[in-house]
Amino acid sequence: MNRSYRTSAHETDTAVELNPVFSRPGESTIFPRFTLPAGESLPSTAYQIVHDEAMLDGNSRLNLATFVGTWMEPEASRLYAETFDKNMIDKDEYPQTALIETRCWRMLADLWNAPDAEKAVGTSTIGSSEACMLGGLALKRRWQHARRAAGLPADTPNLVLSSAVQVCWEKFCNYWDVEARYVPISQEHPVLDGHDLDKYVDENTIGVVAIMGVTYTGAYEPVAAIAAALDEIQAQRGFDVPIHVDGASGGMVAPFLQPETSWDFRLPRVASINTSGHKYGLVYPGLGWIVWRDEDALPADLVFHVSYLGGDMSSFALNFSRPGAQVLLQYYLFLRLGFEGYRSVQATSRDVALYLSAEIGALEPFTLLSEGADIPVFAWRLTEGYTDKWNLHHLSERLRMNGWLVPAYPLPASLSEVTVQRIVVRNGFTRDLASSFLTDLKKEVAYLDSLLAPMPADGQTPAFHH
Ligand SMILES: *Cc1c(COP(=O)(O)O)cnc(C)c1O
Numbered sequence: 200m201n202r203s204y205r206t207s208a209h210e211t212d213t214a215v216e217l218n219p220v221f222s223r224p225g226e227s228t229i230f231p232r233f234t235l236p237a238g239e240s241l242p243s244t245a246y247q248i249v250h251d252e253a254m255l256d257g258n259s260r261l262n263l264a265t266f267v268g269t270w271m272e273p274e275a276s277r278l279y280a281e282t283f284d285k286n287m288i289d290k291d292e293y294p295q296t297a298l299i300e301t302r303c304w305r306m307l308a309d310l311w312n313a314p315d316a317e318k319a320v321g322t323s324t325i326g327s328s329e330a331c332m333l334g335g336l337a338l339k340r341r342w343q344h345a346r347r348a349a350g351l352p353a354d355t356p357n358l359v360l361s362s363a364v365q366v367c368w369e370k371f372c373n374y375w376d377v378e379a380r381y382v383p384i385s386q387e388h389p390v391l392d393g394h395d396l397d398k399y400v401d402e403n404t405i406g407v408v409a410i411m412g413v414t415y416t417g418a419y420e421p422v423a424a425i426a427a428a429l430d431e432i433q434a435q436r437g438f439d440v441p442i443h444v445d446g447a448s449g450g451m452v453a454p455f456l457q458p459e460t461s462w463d464f465r466l467p468r469v470a471s472i473n474t475s476g477h478k479y480g481l482v483y484p485g486l487g488w489i490v491w492r493d494e495d496a497l498p499a500d501l502v503f504h505v506s507y508l509g510g511d512m513s514s515f516a517l518n519f520s521r522p523g524a525q526v527l528l529q530y531y532l533f534l535r536l537g538f539e540g541y542r543s544v545q546a547t548s549r550d551v552a553l554y555l556s557a558e559i560g561a562l563e564p565f566t567l568l569s570e571g572a573d574i575p576v577f578a579w580r581l582t583e584g585y586t587d588k589w590n591l592h593h594l595s596e597r598l599r600m601n602g603w604l605v606p607a608y609p610l611p612a613s614l615s616e617v618t619v620q621r622i623v624v625r626n627g628f629t630r631d632l633a634s635s636f637l638t639d640l641k642k643e644v645a646y647l648d649s650l651l652a653p654m655p656a657d658g659q660t661p662a663f664h665h
Contacts (some may be wrong), residue, residue, distance in 0.1 A: 217248055262604045263622045263636070266448055266478040266576075270627045274535075275528055279483065285523035287323065288505075290512045296523045299530045306533055308490045310454045311446075311463040311472050319464075320497050321490035322515055323476070323526050327447035328367035329517050330473035330489035334443045335371040337471060337491065338406035340498040341441070351402075359399045359440075360408040361391035362611040363415050365447065368408060377405065383613035389568070390420045393428030400432055406441045406470070411449025411462055415610055415619065416569040417576025419449055422462040422469065429468055441470035441496070448574045450474030450488075451481075455542040456549060457573070470496040476529045479545060479574070481536075481626055486525035544626050548575040552624040555633045564644055568619055575624040580617055589647040591620045593654045597643035603636060 215230040222228050222244050230236050230248065259269035271279070282296075290297035304321030313319040324330040339356050346353035357378035360368055364381075372379035380399045388394050390413055400407070407429065409422040422444055429440050444462060446453070451474050453460055463472060469492065476486030491497040502515045536544065552571025556579075560567040564585045571577035581591055591607035598605050605622060609615045624633075647654070 215248060215252075217244065257604060258602060260627065260632070261602045263624075263628070264604045264606045266475070266623050266625070267484050268477050268481050268625065269483075271481070271483060271528065271532075275531055278531055279524050279528060282524040282527050283522065285527070287521045287523040287526060288512075288514065288516075288519050293523060296526060300523075300526045303526060303529050303533065304488055304490055307450075307472075307474070307488055308464075311450070311490060313464045313490065313492060315493070318493040319490055320494055321488065323529075324473075324487035324489060324516065325485045325518060325521055326477065326487040327365075327445070327473050327475040328370070328487070330475075330487040331365075331367045331443075331445060331447075332371050332374075332517060333489055333515060334471045334473055335368070335377065335406075336375065336501060337497050338441060338443060339375065339377060340501055341470075341496070342403075342405040344498060355403050356405045357401070357403050358405055358408065359396065361410060361413070361420065362613065363390070363413050364408060364410060365414045365445065368445070378403075380404075381612065384611060385613060389416070390418050391425060392421050393424040396425070396428040397432055397435075400429070400438060400440055402438055404438065404440050406443055409442050409444050409462075411444055411446040411453055412574040412576065415608075415621070416578045417448075417571060417574045417621075417623075418569050419453070419457075419460070419462065419573040423460075423466060426466045426468040440468075442466070442468045444469055444472045446472050447475045447487075448478050448576070451479035451541070452545050452574045455538070455545045464492050476525060479625075480529060481532055481541075481544065482525050482528045484525075485522075486529060545575070548624045548626060548628070551575065551628060551630055551633050552577055552622070554630065555622065555624070555637065558637055559640070562641070562644065564648075571622075571624065576621065578619040578621040580619050586648070588650050588653045590654075591618050593647060594640075594643060595620060597646065598639060601639040601643070603639060 210232065213232050215232050217228045217230070219228045223241055226240060226244060285293050285296050287296065300323050304323065305316055305319070308316045308319035308321060324333065335358065342356055343353040355378065357380050358372060359380045359382065362381040362383045369379065371377065382391055382395065382399055384390065391409065407425060409420045409425050411419050413420065422442065426442060429442070433439050450472055453462060463469060471489060471491045473487060473489040474480060476482045476488055477484040480486065502513050505512045505514050549571060552575035556567055556570045556577040559565050559579055564582055565579045566582045568578045568580060595605055595607040605620055607618055607620045610617045610619060
């Protein structure tokens, strides 16, 4: 198991040194790395140390691995600087921020076609992971209430989901004692599509997770087909199983680029939807959203009423205190871009993704798994039989020498022998940058192809753990 959350492996030095030029005469230029320094230092000294360390992080513009926003325009940055002290939980002190939070999730409820936006309920979160925990907890509690009301045991809940779910769902099942029933993806069924669902669903199923924008490939799961399979199961066996849509990325893409696709509250079986404000919502990290269709979908006994900050504040969240500034940034963007602005930003990313995937797919070594037509994310594998001299891990290392971060990783269980490489096209990854990337990609492929002997077998970079 990776223990790097404890101490980064390369941190063997126990001291942080500072160039004496930056410190006051007589002030320490050596700071302990793992213990609290004994005394104070000047603000400028501490600043210089943290600034220099942070500079060693990668250049986010060249990071084609992450989904998370890394750029906002100057007005947004100004707003951020004016509001970074706001605490989201303190709705009594910051009632306006609380009102704006409500406006935002009501806009999302509308965007996701809630049949009665007055009845929808929602909240902001720190990210999609927290939102998914809340969505999962609501499914579990609702199932427990129904079981107990019918005089049936309610202690062995299960959740049905694709083997390609994001890790937050594995966490949900692990942390809240819910059995995860993974439907394995395969060549014939690369996403959860309702096929064979009957074998996984039973009276203890609290819900099915459908992903709009699978992390591995960017593909949408056909939520309508999953809902139809569940309709059939209800007709045959009587289980009324709700769907939670994990729209971490797609929740802010599909309404703009695929408005005709029915994946949201238009499907009566969809109980709740989450998205990441900091992915295609275009806000700095960390912001997530979740909306429930109506109060029936969110059992009231999960909602706490807190009075110690003044007033009577309802709260359904894992955190208590949490930054409120990102919520204001989301509202800024909703006003700034509107529907047409979001459509145009996402369409630009999609066009870059389609251009780049077409170019990469046309290269002999690569076979595409997706084109970036759903969310602007696509993945490819090495064409079978192309070479035994190098693999995608080697290519990923070579690209990193040019500054590009393009992870190579195995597909989940049952397809884990297939290694893929993925690009996430985000706002700011221009066609210009895309063609520089292509030039570097072709150069590195030519280099690897020109090797006289295979790369060492142990070339797999441990740098990406997904
Ligand atoms: C990114 C992602 C998550 C987790 O979202 P965070 O906002 O990073 O917590 C969950 N599900 C999917 C499908 C994702 O892509």
